[in-house]
Amino acid sequence: MVANVKDKAVIVGIGNTTFSKDSGVSELSLAVQAIKAAIDDAGLKPSDIDGMATFTMDTNDEIEVARALGVGELTFYGRSHYGGGAATSCLHQATMAIATGMAETVVVYRALNGRSGHRFSGGVAGDITTADAIHWGWYMPYGLLTPASWVAMFTQRWMHNTGVTKDALFEVAHSTRVYGANNPAAFFYGREFDRAEYDAARMIADPLQLFDCCQESDGGSAVIVTTPERARDLRQPGVSVRGVAQCAAEDQEQMTSFYREEFAGIPEMETSAKNVYAMSGLSADDIDAAVIYDAFSPIVLWQLEAWGFCGFGESGDFVKDGALRTDGRLPTNTHGGQLSEAYIHGVNGIVEATRLVRGSSVNQPAKTVNHALVTSGVGIPTGGAILGKMD
Amino acid sequence: MTTEELKAFEDEIYAYVGREVCPPTPAKDDVNVAMIRQWAEIIGDTNPAYTDADWAANSARGHTIAPPAMMYVWGQEGFAVTTGRAPDAQSDLVSLFNEHGYTGVLGTNVKQEYFKEVSPGDNVVMEMTIDNISERKTTGRGPGYFFETLATFSNQHGEKIGTQRFKVLKFIPQEQPAAVASEETLQVPTRIPSPRGHDNKWWWEACDAGKVLIQRCKSCQTLRHPPRPMCGKCQSMEWDSIESTLEGEILSHTQLHHPKIPGYQYPLVCAVIKLSEGTNFVANIVGCEPSDIHIGMKVKGAVEQVDEKTMLPQFYPA
Amino acid sequence: MSDYKTLTCADVSIGDKLPPLDIDITTGLVVCGALATRDFEPVHHSKAAAVATGLPDVFMNILTSQGLMTRYATDWSGPEAVVKSVDLRLGAPNVPGMVMTMTGEVTAIDTGSGTVDITVVGENNIWGMHMQGSVQLALPQGA
Numbered sequence: 001m002v003a004n005v006k007d008k009a010v011i012v013g014i015g016n017t018t019f020s021k022d023s024g025v026s027e028l029s030l031a032v033q034a035i036k037a038a039i040d041d042a043g044l045k046p047s048d049i050d051g052m053a054t055f056t057m058d059t060n061d062e063i064e065v066a067r068a069l070g071v072g073e074l075t076f077y078g079r080s081h082y083g084g085g086a087a088t089s090c091l092h093q094a095t096m097a098i099a100t101g102m103a104e105t106v107v108v109y110r111a112l113n114g115r116s117g118h119r120f121s122g123g124v125a126g127d128i129t130t131a132d133a134i135h136w137g138w139y140m141p142y143g144l145l146t147p148a149s150w151v152a153m154f155t156q157r158w159m160h161n162t163g164v165t166k167d168a169l170f171e172v173a174h175s176t177r178v179y180g181a182n183n184p185a186a187f188f189y190g191r192e193f194d195r196a197e198y199d200a201a202r203m204i205a206d207p208l209q210l211f212d213c214c215q216e217s218d219g220g221s222a223v224i225v226t227t228p229e230r231a232r233d234l235r236q237p238g239v240s241v242r243g244v245a246q247c248a249a250e251d252q253e254q255m256t257s258f259y260r261e262e263f264a265g266i267p268e269m270e271t272s273a274k275n276v277y278a279m280s281g282l283s284a285d286d287i288d289a290a291v292i293y294d295a296f297s298p299i300v301l302w303q304l305e306a307w308g309f310c311g312f313g314e315s316g317d318f319v320k321d322g323a324l325r326t327d328g329r330l331p332t333n334t335h336g337g338q339l340s341e342a343y344i345h346g347v348n349g350i351v352e353a354t355r356l357v358r359g360s361s362v363n364q365p366a367k368t369v370n371h372a373l374v375t376s377g378v379g380i381p382t383g384g385a386i387l388g389k390m391d
Numbered sequence: 392m393t394t395e396e397l398k399a400f401e402d403e404i405y406a407y408v409g410r411e412v413c414p415p416t417p418a419k420d421d422v423n424v425a426m427i428r429q430w431a432e433i434i435g436d437t438n439p440a441y442t443d444a445d446w447a448a449n450s451a452r453g454h455t456i457a458p459p460a461m462m463y464v465w466g467q468e469g470f471a472v473t474t475g476r477a478p479d480a481q482s483d484l485v486s487l488f489n490e491h492g493y494t495g496v497l498g499t500n501v502k503q504e505y506f507k508e509v510s511p512g513d514n515v516v517m518e519m520t521i522d523n524i525s526e527r528k529t530t531g532r533g534p535g536y537f538f539e540t541l542a543t544f545s546n547q548h549g550e551k552i553g554t555q556r557f558k559v560l561k562f563i564p565q566e567q568p569a570a571v572a573s574e575e576t577l578q579v580p581t582r583i584p585s586p587r588g589h590d591n592k593w594w595w596e597a598c599d600a601g602k603v604l605i606q607r608c609k610s611c612q613t614l615r616h617p618p619r620p621m622c623g624k625c626q627s628m629e630w631d632s633i634e635s636t637l638e639g640e641i642l643s644h645t646q647l648h649h650p651k652i653p654g655y656q657y658p659l660v661c662a663v664i665k666l667s668e669g670t671n672f673v674a675n676i677v678g679c680e681p682s683d684i685h686i687g688m689k690v691k692g693a694v695e696q697v698d699e700k701t702m703l704p705q706f707y708p709a
Numbered sequence: 710m711s712d713y714k715t716l717t718c719a720d721v722s723i724g725d726k727l728p729p730l731d732i733d734i735t736t737g738l739v740v741c742g743a744l745a746t747r748d749f750e751p752v753h754h755s756k757a758a759a760v761a762t763g764l765p766d767v768f769m770n771i772l773t774s775q776g777l778m779t780r781y782a783t784d785w786s787g788p789e790a791v792v793k794s795v796d797l798r799l800g801a802p803n804v805p806g807m808v809m810t811m812t813g814e815v816t817a818i819d820t821g822s823g824t825v826d827i828t829v830v831g832e833n834n835i836w837g838m839h840m841q842g843s844v845q846l847a848l849p850q851g852a
Binding site (some may be wrong): 037121122133134135136137138139140141142143144145149152153154156157162202203204205206207256258259263264389 | 440581583584585586587588590591616617642643645646647648649650652655659661663670673674675681686701703706
């Protein structure tokens, strides 16, 4: 069991920049714009921030962000590793810092020029100078060097083991795009999308086609987290972190855990789910809506299984019954997800999960959302969190 | 070159305009099915108008035709050109350019027009002239002249079937201070190599020598791949290795379509393979249609040279 | 016979895009393409001869490029189309190891004569434009 930090931290502000394919500004500019928007949303001042949590992949040094924003003293700054697996891990860091008193008000942020700058779809070729270069070396010479190709390798085996077909992948791709079409901030805003277009799109890496893959975007997202005491005095209704966890499972590689006895699965997310449920005292039945990390359509299906919304291999039928739709069992990725809003490494997902609990999503379900799940990227060390209305 | 010298040179080259490069010459072989089929196979052209006599019999034409783009092929000189070509007006003109420093050559445009289709049994007659030579131009390659040949094609009945205009730039190659750099950009890309460090260098060096090794703990004999400095089972740091038989079974696979990375040959398939020794391994699957690859397929590998710089295990259907 | 469909002018609009086609440039394609077009210039089958001209390897001859361009057009139009002209500008060489992606677009239609003009670009993934130009096809009259 992990330490219990249930309801020790509360999200009080959220902010996004405009999402684009070419921001024309620095990543630092995007970061401070997103954070400023979140601070304003909360009704705070930059000087109220005393902690920061972001991704190891983020290029915006905390001290640069602090100086640009006019934040004074920082008493906590922690980074989380593993690409999109860091999304809720940053929230995990912020929550731990607040629960232990290391900081009172922490901003979680991520900002990137993911389309006009370095594109992940270009693969890991070239100027890799990180310590995991050796790891990628087992795949690069063979041409297996893009996120889509690694996820494709898992997907092929998972579809083989479960019998789930592309009908289910399409339902994920389509449901998020319908949400995106109704979200003015989304790339897919106002855009039609149907099965014919999905099927006709180019193959990226079998079985993934273009519309199984997320956007590449320029933009930034931020959330402000603080103590319940502080939260009560602020402008927005508090959204409490009921439970949060991260996990790297046995024999884990980054995106290429091909050496497990059975690699068509995400045990690191199963452990995260178990710990978040234990911490919060909640179960899958208590979750009313979700933001499930969707860099690629199939990974949403695996996570539905890992979080116990359905059994192993049953996620295809689960989504085909309309579960992800606004009137379904689990309205999911109501902002359009990273498949159709923007790819801000999952932090725009924390923003949307907060909105779902506040009741302010552009695609807010008719039912009351008492609890929303938000998750990080998979195939890598990952995690998730359950957000709920502050008591 | 003085103005007078330039004038004399230009008088000499412009005298070639209108000169005959070759008189009307019938092709040595008539248009024929064998050469058409060979062309269609290699170009990948499945047009039944070229190779499917049954289809063609019922088509609007009523018979097969030669691919129009073969018009120039019928009159080609043949293997003799490997040891040089007989002099003609064009080669004389080229020599004249070369003697005056215009040694660079670059085909820039080719345009073929087709007036009448030809079919097996027809004979293509070609004649060629030097049609025009431009004024002296400053080009990105250096100063030079464009000259254009005009080939006219007829059939055995004297009917004109098409023309070809081919434009060539003869230029004075520029002294390029960036010659070294430009040579570098002309390197054919190769596969992206793995970085080599303490923990994996020995494995890749064995691969360079044609072997795939699997690391083995000296203490508890557990095999591990990819290599690591310590055994996760017993924490021993002592290890040796065994050579893999490269027999295995596909656990999963994906065909890489996009993006196409320079240095890799497509179609390109990667797979996770369970080796008979028990460890899993990622490599390419080759030697079969990508659509034939499936989970559970038995494969057999070999270390092969896949490009100028890279030795890599490649797996074939067993 | 009905396996092959041929477009008519009525089926085509200006701005229509041809489906992209990737051609893997292999030594086999370069050498065999040269032989199939009876182009025995050593630079198309002898690496040493090609290297002597400053290129890294054998390179595709023009007649093969022309063939690929007409094939690309008639793959799209269907077999009853008659090729009227191929006009191409030559760019960077195609050398083994590259992939050339061909794209095309309808730029003119003359319903009177039944001809359509297609612009075609063949771009390789290393050096860029290998060829660009146009193909004119005469399409059969519609039913």
